[in-house]
Amino acid sequence: AGFRRQRHPGFELWVDSPEESTAAFAQSVVRGLGDHPRWLHCRYLYDARGSELFERITEQPEYYLTRTETALLARHAREIRAGVGAPTLVELGSGLTSVKTRHLLDAWADEPARYVPVDVSLEALAASCAALAREYPGLSIRGLAASYERALPLLRELSPLLLVFLGSTIGNFNPEELGDFLERVSAALAVGDHFLLGMDLVKDVRTLEAAYNDRAGVTAEFTRNLFARMNRELGTRLDLDAIEHVAHYNDRLDRIEIFARFMREAVIELRDLGRRFRIAPGEMIMTEISRKFRADEMAATVARYGLETVRTFTDPTKAFALLLLRKRGRSALAEGRQRSAWTHLATARARTLELIEPLDDADLVRQVSPLLSPVVWDLGHVANFEEQWSIRALDPAVPADFVRDRIYDPITNPRPTRKHLPLGNRAACLAYLHEVRQRARQRLAQLDLDASDPLLADGYIYKLIAQHEAQHSETILQAVQLMEGLVYEPARRREPPAAVVPVDPESAVIP
Ligand SMILES: C[S@@+](CC[C@H](N)C(=O)[O-])C[C@H]1O[C@@H](n2cnc3c(N)ncnc32)[C@H](O)[C@@H]1O
Known part of the structure; x- marks a missing residue:
């Protein structure tokens, strides 16, 4: 319900109602700016421009995540294919579908297969579906322009399937969101379906912080684009030059934290909602977290949601891991x-x-x-x-x-x-x-x-x-x-259990 179906040459798109998403963006901004400390939801980083910028981030020399995950998929895609067996691949947060996904699709190419990318960024989704339709003419493609929550309930009818969630996008969830997400994933999968999860691992701070502070400034541009998007879609009038990107590693919570720091006082006004927020000079608004994981802890976490770990693939430096999980049945x-x-x-x-x-x-x-x-x-x-x-x-x-x-x-x-x-x-x-x-x-x-x-x-x-x-x-x-003076009358009296051997009440034999 609520999806519009569009037919395109070589693929189909199911688009969740767009009006709702602009209103949801505005409401989310109000919720985050009204909080203390202030935050903005990271999913809104990805409009058409945000998806392009993210693609450029993945090409930066400091951003080891994509390179490492791509190498893991190049190496293990066929093995994954052999273990999974299902003809349908569903990818959450597919973005501008990258080389990584192509390694998987190549492994699936020997028989008719179906690919279902899911992303909130409609432009990125449409562009990658069109490109894949040209490259893989035998592939049946149905893109879902929707959030994870809206798309996951549609998966049941696509089973048997392999659900894919790459790029350590799972690191964007805080613990509460992660639990909610895993519950939805588990409910969406049928017994025997697989889930391939890419995650960035805990490592030295320098490598981590460099990845989110690339020298070319693309990640900074990506953070600022969230405010550019607010100007475009919500009518705010923010001076983007006065917004600085700050990313540091919080080793207590094992996560990179990304903020927009306001160098000057600013007013964020959402006229349609009648809300105005005054941001102080130097104030930081959190725009994203990227949690880092330990593979064994994640395996224990997902096990609580009925997902068993079938294989763990890691690179030689243990920078990144792919977990192949399977929804288990209740024995x-x-x-x-x-x-x-x-x-x-x-x-x-x-x-x-x-x-x-x-x-x-x-x-x-x-x-x-x-x-x-x-x-x-x-x-x-x-x-x-x-x-x-x-x-x-x-x-x-x-x-x-x-x-x-x-x-x-x-x-x-x-x-x-x-x-x-x-x-x-x-x-x-x-x-x-x-x-x-x-x-x-x-x-x-x-x-x-x-x-x-x-x-x-x-x-x-x-x-x-x-x-x-x-x-x-x-x-x-x-x-x-x-308890002095208490006459304790038990609520129920039980007869002592009957003796197993006949007992003579007059005498006892002590062997
Ligand atoms: C970190 S990028 C990863 C892109 C790509 N899968 C990769 O590994 O490079 C996250 C992707 O998830 C999408 N996304 C973010 N939040 C989402 C949500 N709540 N529902 C659906 N897609 C979302 C973004 O548009 C973006 O394409």
Whole structure:
């Protein structure tokens, strides 16, 4: 829905509604400039001029990424073809389809194949489809002028396929966007489809910073073009000569950060939206990030989205890597592991709730001994531990809950001090336990417990969480035993298990 189909000699284009994209550009600019610190979304770097400039960046001597990835594809394209087998190639962010893609298409040339490039830059897409139609007359070409999000749901009907995402474009996503992207990719692929992912690897700062500060100034021109585009499409009146390109490596976050620095005060006015932003002299607006990766970490990350690594190709200097991934099916074994993980969690929780059921609110908040916590602390800590391990450890994009992390940190808060913490009452603690459990369950449903990730393999993390809760059930039980004046009536009484051998109640034999 929302796509216009255009027929051209030798290829077809599906174009997402363009009016929407100018409005979306303006809204995105307002969102980014209204934020602190300010940013602009990198996808808008790529209009027709931006795509041309990017192509020139890839030719700069400092920009080792394209050269290295091209060499990897020249070397391994046939091997990839042999391993994949599917007749359809879908390329995300194809741009002005380069030599790299041609290596893949050459490997596919021996039988009728289909190529589906996807890019937001309509001009670049149309130009490369036209060029490829001339060069590969037997190739069926359908370009999708759309964002990844809009294009990915269309992939299902193209399976079996190889999805390709080159140029380390994946480095433009922050961790939250990366998780969202991988979720969409995983949902778009059918079991057995492949995904070829190109990524730039962590390396020395000089090489990295040189690549984004080429001597010819093309990358600087590329950054400035974003503001030229705003002048062209959104009617702003920015003096481009007063905008400087700044790119440096942030080694804490393993990423190149690119900014536009305003040398003089500037006003960015979006008349149609009635918004005006005053940019201070020296202020920097972030226009792009380019994250750098470690191949094994990426393999562990994608495994959480049901993508297994079939092959990793790297160059001799380990500058760049291509991961060949495959969407895996849920084996009966994986289904069983998921059920078993849930049973571990549910059993431990049933025990905790049963234990506290006979206690009234006053029992739950009092501290019976400096050696034990108020029961509400144990409950909140159980929820917090579960949240940290079953949600945040698996998805770094989920924000931390600093307040609760501090309250339920056993090291920061030794037992005698816990009664002074703002712990909340029974209802608040139960609500916290319940809310975390629901989120953990949603996550678990999406996971692949066959994955090589040690946290997930064989449901490790869920067993850990269940054992942790069982341990706290024991300390709650100790507190219950020390509650003076309490007549503890268990919520349910169970008969002890029947003896396996007949027992004489009068005597015991000690061998
Ligand atoms: C870094 S360039 C890579 C180009 C080419 N694949 C290469 O490896 O040299 C990123 C490409 O992705 C496109 N792009 C950026 N954001 C996009 C989005 N959200 N949806 C679709 N395409 C996007 C850009 O237009 C550009 O062509």
